Amino acid sequence: MAGVRLINVWKEFDNVVAVKNMTLEVKDGEFMILLGPSGCGKTTTLRMIAGLEEPTRGQIYIGDRLVADPEKDVFVPPKDRDIAMVFQSYALYPHMTVYDNIAFPLKLRKVPKNEIDRRVREVAELLGLTELLKRKPRELSGGQRQRVALGRAIIRKPQVFLMDEPLSNLDAKLRVKMRAELKKLQKQLGVTTIYVTHDQVEAMTMGDRIAVINIGVLQQVGTPEEVYNKPSNTFVAGFIGTPPMNFLKGTLLEDGRMDFGEFLLRLTPDQFEISKDYVGKTLTLGIRPEDIYDAELSPIQDEENTVVGRVEILENLGNEKIVHVSIGEHSLTASLPPESKAREGSKIKLVLNIRKAHLFRESGDAIF
Ligand SMILES: Nc1ncnc2c1ncn2[C@@H]1O[C@H](COP(=O)(O)OP(=O)(O)OP(=O)(O)O)[C@@H](O)[C@H]1O
Ligand SMILES: [Mg+2]
Structure with missing residues (x-):
């Protein structure tokens, strides 16, 4: 050997x-x-x-x-x-x-x-x-x-x-x-x-x-x-994970929020601590479909990391529902449990579990 x-x-x-x-x-x-x-x-x-x-x-x-x-x-x-x-x-x-x-x-x-x-x-x-x-x-x-x-x-x-x-x-x-x-x-x-x-x-x-x-x-x-x-x-x-991770391009603000144009998200204090040097810069936030919840069924409440969008496509896989949601210019894919009442063409409220998010520099390298 x-x-x-x-x-x-x-x-x-x-x-x-x-x-x-x-x-x-x-x-x-x-x-x-x-x-x-x-x-x-x-x-x-x-x-x-x-x-x-x-x-x-x-x-x-x-x-x-x-x-x-x-x-x-x-x-x-x-x-x-x-x-x-x-x-x-x-x-x-x-x-x-x-x-x-x-x-x-x-x-x-x-x-x-x-x-x-x-x-x-x-x-x-x-x-x-x-x-x-x-x-x-x-x-x-x-x-x-x-x-x-x-x-x-x-x-x-x-x-x-x-x-x-x-x-x-x-x-x-x-x-x-x-x-x-x-x-x-x-x-x-x-x-x-x-x-x-x-x-x-x-x-x-x-x-x-x-x-x-x-x-x-x-x-x-x-x-x-x-x-x-x-x-x-x-x-x-x-490359790893299906459906693949969502990427959102935005700007990091001084108060620890990120501005995506149509909406804002707030990083956790720990996440902001690591990324402070990038305030004012364009960054990419990454979040996996399984870390986005239907607000009606969400295990967490987080007003500042809740967004409203429109379900463009819904794929029902039986054990989960994959929804492709548009929020203005942005789109997010979420895998929701089968109980979700999401419907194609309807509005949906999504909670992003920001603790699970990743942040990348413009070069693509991870900050966290
Ligand atoms: N004998 C060769 N002569 C010229 N170019 C080659 C030769 N063998 C491979 N390449 C090129 O080198 C690169 C890598 O090829 P390789 O076969 O290692 O890819 P791979 O990752 O195995 O892809 P796949 O998943 O399609 O099998 C490709 O751009 C390919 O066109
Ligand atoms: Mg090969």
């Missing part, structure tokens, strides 16, 4: 900087998620760790071993890195059965036959492939093929697992099941895992820690709780 370290790693293609000065430490046995929108550099980062791409600059360590450093001319090829990978676009051996595909890495390593058989059956059971062991890949659905690829990776115990969106081809129900299974399996095996996804729910539910990336730049690394509750900037704040 081994951790993975990236130190000031860059990857430039002809005219694209895919990864910019990335420094990231993945601890031994940790489940680390690389999360970010399409094209942000997740796969490129994983491929550099695997040895399928060479960094333009910087160092990569697996355990204590330097595996890539262009300045020192160090480059350890993939086969000598003791990693197992599952790719976004996986390839199975078409002429082999599911059984043989999964068994392949162990056969290569000359593991005894009965041991191979035991482990293939164990992995097949876990991935729901037991009934399919005799089939060929062409006789499988996309999701089944993906599970075979996953099985082939987890059948042996490498130093590091690298997984690139391994659940993306599965249907929603199976994905939820596999999320939990994969997380449990990773804990059992204790193998350091770097898992790429652009799905923030997957990231929140599976990761010990999440590394949030945007346009090749690492934005924040933290536990799911940290990135959710203490986002370091507006990108992280807006």
Whole structure:
């Protein structure tokens, strides 16, 4: 087992900087998620760790071993890195059965036959492939093929697992099941895992820690709780959470209120203390939909943080009602309990739980 370290790693293609000065430490046995929108550099980062791409600059360590450093001319090829990978676009051996595909890495390593058989059956059971062991890949659905690829990776115990969106081809129900299974399996095996996804729910539910990336730049690394509750900037704040956090642009006043044109809100004394230096500046207040209440059902009363708007759209999800409310130029999304009497086209009074709010500078960096 081994951790993975990236130190000031860059990857430039002809005219694209895919990864910019990335420094990231993945601890031994940790489940680390690389999360970010399409094209942000997740796969490129994983491929550099695997040895399928060479960094333009910087160092990569697996355990204590330097595996890539262009300045020192160090480059350890993939086969000598003791990693197992599952790719976004996986390839199975078409002429082999599911059984043989999964068994392949162990056969290569000359593991005894009965041991191979035991482990293939164990992995097949876990991935729901037991009934399919005799089939060929062409006789499988996309999701089944993906599970075979996953099985082939987890059948042996490498130093590091690298997984690139391994659940993306599965249907929603199976994905939820596999999320939990994969997380449990990773804990059992204790193998350091770097898992790429652009799905923030997957990231929140599976990761010990999440590394949030945007346009090749690492934005924040933290536990799911940290990135959710203490986002370091507006990108992280807006990327994690559904429906996403609301952002309101306004000006901080001397008395600790914020002016949004159509309405004012009052920060708590503690919040104002931290943000005093920004009086007179344009700032962005962030508040999550679940921290906004229907005044009729609100657990808190706070006159100064109550606003009135018009419900433009209401989405009834059964267990909650998502309302999109306009207040003049501004709009707010709130998730309300099913008992809410909110109606499309009607007025609604909303209470903002200001204690849960975040404040960001114009640059996007968080003040709190
Ligand atoms: N071989 C390559 N040559 C040139 N540009 C590349 C190459 N591989 C990736 N890129 C570019 O580098 C950037 C990062 O790509 P990457 O595949 O790492 O993104 P990603 O985060 O994995 O996205 P997705 O979620 O869509 O898979 C993109 O702008 C991409 O177009
Ligand atoms: Mg990718």
